[in-house]
Amino acid sequence: SQQGEEDPQALSIQEGENATMNCSYKTSINNLQWYRQNSGRGLVHLILIRSNEREKHSGRLRVTLDTSKKSSSLLITASRAADTASYFCATAKPNNNDMRFGAGTRLTVKP
Amino acid sequence: DADVTQTPRNRITKTGKRIMLECSQTKGHDRMYWYRQDPGLGLRLIYYSFDVKDINKGEISDGYSVSRQAQAKFSLSLESAIPNQTALYFCATSDPTIANYGYTFGSGTRLTVV
Numbered sequence: 754s755q756q757g758e759e760d761p762q763a764l765s766i767q768e769g770e771n772a773t774m775n776c777s778y779k780t781s782i783n784n785l786q787w788y789r790q791n792s793g794r795g796l797v798h799l800i801l802i803r804s805n806e807r808e809k810h811s812g813r814l815r816v817t818l819d820t821s822k823k824s825s826s827l828l829i830t831a832s833r834a835a836d837t838a839s840y841f842c843a844t845a846k847p848n849n850n851d852m853r854f855g856a857g858t859r860l861t862v863k864p
Numbered sequence: 865d866a867d868v869t870q871t872p873r874n875r876i877t878k879t880g881k882r883i884m885l886e887c888s889q890t891k892g893h894d895r896m897y898w899y900r901q902d903p904g905l906g907l908r909l910i911y912y913s914f915d916v917k918d919i920n921k922g923e924i925s926d927g928y929s930v931s932r933q934a935q936a937k938f939s940l941s942l943e944s945a946i947p948n949q950t951a952l953y954f955c956a957t958s959d960p961t962i963a964n965y966g967y968t969f970g971s972g973t974r975l976t977v978v
Contacts, residue, residue: 786966786967788966788967793952793972793974794971794972795868795954795969795970795971795972796907796954796956796967796969797969798966798967798968799966800964801964801965801966841906841907843907843967851897851909851912851920851922852897852909852967853909853923854899854906854907854908855906856904856905856906857906
């Protein structure tokens with residue numbers, strides 16, 4: 754079964770707005786990662802946050818992790834049309850580093 | 865050249881046929897994975913290998929087999945293809961010793977079983 758579940762399933766915003774996607778998971782994790790997938794292409798790693806970290810930034814991306822709530826969020830600031838893609842969270846359990854992916858959030862940024 | 869190369873990119877095959885999907889990587893990583901992606905279901909792990917002598921089943925291994933021919937090569941076989949194995953298949957590699965490591969994915973193989 755999938756470990757992570759993203760919310761919402763789909764999100765449509767205007768260029769320049771911020772986009773927030775959420776991920777919930779069920780068991781203890783070693784780390785949580787976010788990936789991006791353009792239609793029909795391979796996934797691209799965006800950012801990793803470890804279980805002992807609460808927030809991480811990379812360019813226009815901001816990721817938070819709340820292990821007490823077993824949830825994470827990905828914020829994309831000042832979105833661009835080129836950000837249109839599907840975004841997946843993935844979790845790695847302690848002592849078992851195979852990643853389990855959620856079903857993804859489909860983000861559409863309108864010009 | 866891409867870090868992770870999958871062949872073929874697209875394949876149409878008939879029910880009952882055996883088919884092999886190939887993956888090679890130039891990252892020098894020990895760990896390799898096979899996932900399938902179905903619409904609305906995200907990626908599901910089929911098999912993974914932490915080194916040449918280590919092969920592990922994932923959550924949906926039934927109907928599939930793998931071979932780790934070398935550190936750089938990991939192939940996935942469908943012994944007798946069936947229509948519900950129609951999906952997008954991804955190979956990936958990783959090295960957890962690298963800080964902030966992530967998986968590197970291939971471009972995928974779109975398989976259609978008719």
